[in-house]
Amino acid sequence: MNREPILQVKDLKTYFYTEDGIVKAVDGVSFELYQGETLGIVGESGSGKSVTSLTIMRLLDEKARIEGGEVIFKGKELLKLSEEEMRKIRGNDIAMIFQEPMVALNPVYTIGDQIMEAIILHQKVKESEARKIAIDLLRKVGIPEPEKRVDQYPHQLSGGMRQRAMIAMALSCRPQILIADEPTTALDVTIQAQILELMKELQREYGMALIMITHDMGVIAETADRVAVMYAGKVVEYGTVDEIFKKPKHPYTYALLSSIPRLDVEKQELKSIPGTVPDPLNFPPGCRFHPRCDFAKEECKNIDPELVEVSPGHYTACPFYKVLEGVEVK
Amino acid sequence: MEKKAVIKIDNLVKHFPIRAGVFKRIVGWVKAVDGVSFEVYEGETLGLVGESGCGKTTVGMTLLRLYEPTSGRIIFNDEDTTHYFMNYLKARSYVKRTYIDRFEQLKIDKGAKALDELEGVDRKYYKIFMENGAAGLHKYLLSNLEEKRKQFRQNVQIVFQDPYSSLDPRMRIKNIVAEGVLAHKLVEKSKINDFVGKTLEDVGIISAYMFRFPHEFSGGQRQRIGMARALAMQPKVVIADEAVAALDVSIRSQIINLMEELQDKHRLTYIFISHDLAVVKHISDRVAVMYLGKMVEMASKKELFEDPLHPYTVSLMSAIPIPDPAKKRKKRIILKGDVPSPINPPSGCRFHTRCPVAKPICKEKEPPLVEVKPGHFVACHFPGSLKWKA
Ligand SMILES: Nc1ncnc2c1ncn2[C@@H]1O[C@H](COP(=O)(O)OP(=O)(O)OP(=O)(O)O)[C@@H](O)[C@H]1O
Ligand SMILES: Nc1ncnc2c1ncn2[C@@H]1O[C@H](COP(=O)(O)OP(=O)(O)O)[C@@H](O)[C@H]1O
Ligand code: SF4
Ligand code: SF4
Ligand SMILES: [Mg+2]
Numbered sequence: 001m002n003r004e005p006i007l008q009v010k011d012l013k014t015y016f017y018t019e020d021g022i023v024k025a026v027d028g029v030s031f032e033l034y035q036g037e038t039l040g041i042v043g044e045s046g047s048g049k050s051v052t053s054l055t056i057m058r059l060l061d062e063k064a065r066i067e068g069g070e071v072i073f074k075g076k077e078l079l080k081l082s083e084e085e086m087r088k089i090r091g092n093d094i095a096m097i098f099q100e101p102m103v104a105l106n107p108v109y110t111i112g113d114q115i116m117e118a119i120i121l122h123q124k125v126k127e128s129e130a131r132k133i134a135i136d137l138l139r140k141v142g143i144p145e146p147e148k149r150v151d152q153y154p155h156q157l158s159g160g161m162r163q164r165a166m167i168a169m170a171l172s173c174r175p176q177i178l179i180a181d182e183p184t185t186a187l188d189v190t191i192q193a194q195i196l197e198l199m200k201e202l203q204r205e206y207g208m209a210l211i212m213i214t215h216d217m218g219v220i221a222e223t224a225d226r227v228a229v230m231y232a233g234k235v236v237e238y239g240t241v242d243e244i245f246k247k248p249k250h251p252y253t254y255a256l257l258s259s260i261p262r263l264d265v266e267k268q269e270l271k272s273i274p275g276t277v278p279d280p281l282n283f284p285p286g287c288r289f290h291p292r293c294d295f296a297k298e299e300c301k302n303i304d305p306e307l308v309e310v311s312p313g314h315y316t317a318c319p320f321y322k323v324l325e326g327v328e329v330k
Numbered sequence: 331m332e333k334k335a336v337i338k339i340d341n342l343v344k345h346f347p348i349r350a351g352v353f354k355r356i357v358g359w360v361k362a363v364d365g366v367s368f369e370v371y372e373g374e375t376l377g378l379v380g381e382s383g384c385g386k387t388t389v390g391m392t393l394l395r396l397y398e399p400t401s402g403r404i405i406f407n408d409e410d411t412t413h414y415f416m417n418y419l420k421a422r423s424y425v426k427r428t429y430i431d432r433f434e435q436l437k438i439d440k441g442a443k444a445l446d447e448l449e450g451v452d453r454k455y456y457k458i459f460m461e462n463g464a465a466g467l468h469k470y471l472l473s474n475l476e477e478k479r480k481q482f483r484q485n486v487q488i489v490f491q492d493p494y495s496s497l498d499p500r501m502r503i504k505n506i507v508a509e510g511v512l513a514h515k516l517v518e519k520s521k522i523n524d525f526v527g528k529t530l531e532d533v534g535i536i537s538a539y540m541f542r543f544p545h546e547f548s549g550g551q552r553q554r555i556g557m558a559r560a561l562a563m564q565p566k567v568v569i570a571d572e573a574v575a576a577l578d579v580s581i582r583s584q585i586i587n588l589m590e591e592l593q594d595k596h597r598l599t600y601i602f603i604s605h606d607l608a609v610v611k612h613i614s615d616r617v618a619v620m621y622l623g624k625m626v627e628m629a630s631k632k633e634l635f636e637d638p639l640h641p642y643t644v645s646l647m648s649a650i651p652i653p654d655p656a657k658k659r660k661k662r663i664i665l666k667g668d669v670p671s672p673i674n675p676p677s678g679c680r681f682h683t684r685c686p687v688a689k690p691i692c693k694e695k696e697p698p699l700v701e702v703k704p705g706h707f708v709a710c711h712f713p714g715s716l717k718w719k720a
C-alpha cells in the first residue's frame with residue numbers, strides 16, 4: 001500500500017496505576033488506518049481494545065498514564081497536543097461511539113439539544129439552522145418522525161434508536177475518522193444488522209475511515225478491510241481480513257476461529273482453548289499466550305515476540321507461525 | 331423407538347401486571363409469554379431462541395415455578411405439576427376446573443369411549459377417574475404435595491447467564507454445591523466432601539478448590555461451578571438460560587463442550603435458552619423460535635436450518651454476521667423498525683409490522699402453530715414465502 005495513512009499508532013503503551021498494582025492495559029499496540037477503509041480491532045474482554053481507542057481520543061482518567069508511543073493524525077502528534085487543541089480534533093476530525101449509548105448521551109438533555117450543541121460548537125451556525133441540521137441528521141440515520149424525536153430524551157428511545165442518535169451526533173461534524181467501540185454488542189441481531197448497514201452507507205457517503213472494535217468475529221468479517229487481533233494488551237496479528245480468516249498466522253487467531261460455532265458450517269466439535277483469559281494485573285511472562293497455546297515450546301516462556309511482517313501486509317507476533325502452514329481453520 | 335417427553339408445556343401464559351398511581355392499581359399487562367406449547371424429549375437438547383424480551387427467560391422461570399403461570403399446564407414425567415406450587419385451596423380449584431368438572435361431563439356424554447380421544451395425562455387421569463371416581467382422582471392429584479414439590483425441585487435445575495451474580499459471594503464453593511443436596515438428603519453428611527469433590531472434578535474444577543469463594547474464580551470457572559451445583563442434584567432436566575452469553579469467545583467453547591460431555595455422561599435433558607442462533611444450532615437437537623411471547627417455529631435442527639419456513643426465522647438467520655469475509659457481500663434481509671412492545675402486541679400475526687412478506691390478512695387473523703411437515707411446526711399464513719440462503 002503506497003497511500004499515506006490518515007492515522008498511525010506506534011508502539012502505544014497505556015498503564016493504569018491501581019491499588020492492586022499496575023494494569024498494563026495497552027502494552028505495545030501499533031497499526032495504521034487509511035482513508036475510507038475499515039480497520040477491525042478484535043479481542044476478548046480485557047485485551048485492551050477500549051483503552052486503545054480512549055488513548056487515541058485522550059479520554060483517559062487520572063489513574064491512566066500513557067507510558068509511550070505515538071498517535072499521528074495527518075502528521076500531527078496527538079499525544080503532544082494541548083487539551084484545547086485536542087478538543088478541536090475530537091469535535092471536528094475524530095469522533096467516537098460507544099457500546100452503551102446511555103452512558104455517552106446526557107439523560108437530562110433532549111437528543112436534539114445534544115446534537116445541536118455539537119453543531120453550533122463546530123459549524124458556527126444559528127440555533128434555528130442547527131435544529132434543521134439535527135433533524136436532517138436524525139432522518140439520515142433512520143430515526144422515524146425526526147421532527148418529534150428531536151425533542152425527546154434518551155430514555156424515551158429504544159436501544160437501537162439511541163445508537164442511531166449517537167451516530168447522528170458523531171457525524172454532525174463530518175469527522176474523517178469514526179471510532180466505534182462495540183457499537184452493536186448491546187443490540188439484538190436484527191437491530192445490529194440495521195446499524196451495521198447504516199454505518200456502511202454513511203461511511204461510503206462521508207468517505208470516513210472507520211475503526212470497528214468488537215469481540216465478534218462475524219462482525220469483523222462483515223465490516224473490516226484489515227484486522228488487528230489483540231491479546232493481553234498487544235496486537236498479536238495484523239493483516240487483511242481475507243488473510244486473517246483464511247490463513248491466520250498466529251496460534252491465538254487460529255484457535256479463536258476454530259472455537260466459534262457457525263451458522264453456515266456444521267462443526268462436529270468446537271475447538272476448546274484451555275485455561276482462562278489472562279489477568280491483566282498478572283500477564284504471563286514471555287509470549288502472553290503461551291499457557292494456552294497448542295504449539296508452545298519451552299522458549300516461549302522467555303521470549304517477548306515482536307510483531308513482524310511475514311508476507312506483504314501480514315504481521316504476526318509468533319516466531320513459530322510456520323507451524324500453522326497447511327493447517328485448516330476448523 | 332418412541333421418544334419419551336420428559337417435559338410438556340401446554341399453552342403456557344405468563345402476564346405481568348403493570349401498576350401505577352398511589353393505589354398501585356393494575357393499569358395493564360406485559361404479555362411476556364402468551365400461549366406457548368412444546369415437548370422436550372428425554373436426553374435431547376431443545377434450543378429456545380429469540381431476541382431480547384421475547385419471553386425466553388419467562389418460559390424458563392415459569393417452568394421452574396419461580397413464577398406462577400397465569401394459565402396453562404406444565405407436565406413433568408407424565409404428571410401434571412401445575413398445581414404443585416399453589417396453596418391448597420388454589421390447587422384444589424385448579425384440579426376441579428382442569429380435570430374433575432371436565433371428566434364429569436365427558437363421562438355423561440361418552441363414558442369409557444372418551445378414553446380413545448384423550449392422550450397424555452388427560453388419558454391417564456381419566457382412567458383413574460373412571461376406576462376410582464372423582465374422590466380417587468382428587469386424592470391422586472392432591473395428596474403428598476410437599477413430597478411432589480421436592481421431587482420436582484430436585485429434578486429440574488437451572489444454570490443462569492451471569493456467573494457473577496448467581497453464586498452467593500459469601501459461601502464457599504463446597505457449600506454452594508452441597509446446599510441443595512443436603513436439604514434433599516441425597517447424600518449423607520459424612521460423605522459430602524467426597525461427593526462435592528467428585529462433582530467438581532466432573533466439571534473440570536480441582537476438588538481442592540472446594541474451600542474457596544466464588545470471587546477467586548474466573549467467569550468460565552464460575553459457570554462450571556453453576557453446572558456442578560445443578561448436577562449435584564442428579565436432575566433429569568437442566569435449563570440453561572444464556573449460560574454462555576456472558577463468557578468470552580475462547581471460554582464459551584469450553585463450556586459448550588463441557589455441557590455436551592455431561593449430557594452424554596448423565597443422560598441429561600437440556601432446555602438451552604439463547605439469543606445466539608449459531609450456538610443454538612451447534613448444541614441443539616430441536617429448536618424453537620420465539621417472537622413477542624409466541625412460538626413462531628419449531629423443528630429438528632437439521633430441518634429448521636435447511637428449510638426455515640417462518641419469515642422471522644429466515645430474517646434472524648440472515649441477520650447473523652458470518653465469520654467468513656468471502657460471504658460478506660451477500661445481501662441481507664434488514665428488518666424495519668424495532669420489536670414492538672409486549673404490552674400492546676400487534677393484532678393478528680405479531681410479526682406483521684416488520685414482516686417483509688406480510689399481506690392484509692396477517693393484520694386481521696392470528697396464524698395458529700401448525701405442523702406443516704412431520705415435526706416441523708410454523709405459525710404463519712404464508713410459510714416459506716421469504717427465502718434466504720447463507
Ligand atoms: N479506568 C480504569 N481503571 C483501571 N483499570 C482499567 C480502567 N479501564 C480499563 N482498565 C483495565 O484495562 C484492561 C483493558 O481494558 P479495556 O476496556 O481496554 O479492554 P477491552 O478489551 O475493551 O474489554 P471489554 O471487551 O471488556 O470492554 C482491563 O483489564 C481493564 O480492567
Ligand atoms: N418480573 C417482571 N415484571 C414485569 N415485566 C417483566 C418481568 N419479567 C419479564 N418481564 C417482561 O416480559 C417480557 C419478556 O421478558 P423475558 O422473558 O425476560 O425476555 P428474554 O429472556 O427473552 O430476554 C419483557 O417485555 C420483559 O420486560
Ligand atoms: S510464541 Fe510460542 S506460545 Fe506464543 S503463540 Fe507462538 S508458539 Fe504459541
Ligand atoms: S403470518 Fe403474515 S405477517 Fe406473519 S409471518 Fe406470516 S406472512 Fe409474515
Ligand atoms: Mg471494551
Ligand SMILES: [Mg+2]
Pocket residue numbers: 386387572
Ligand atoms: Mg433473558
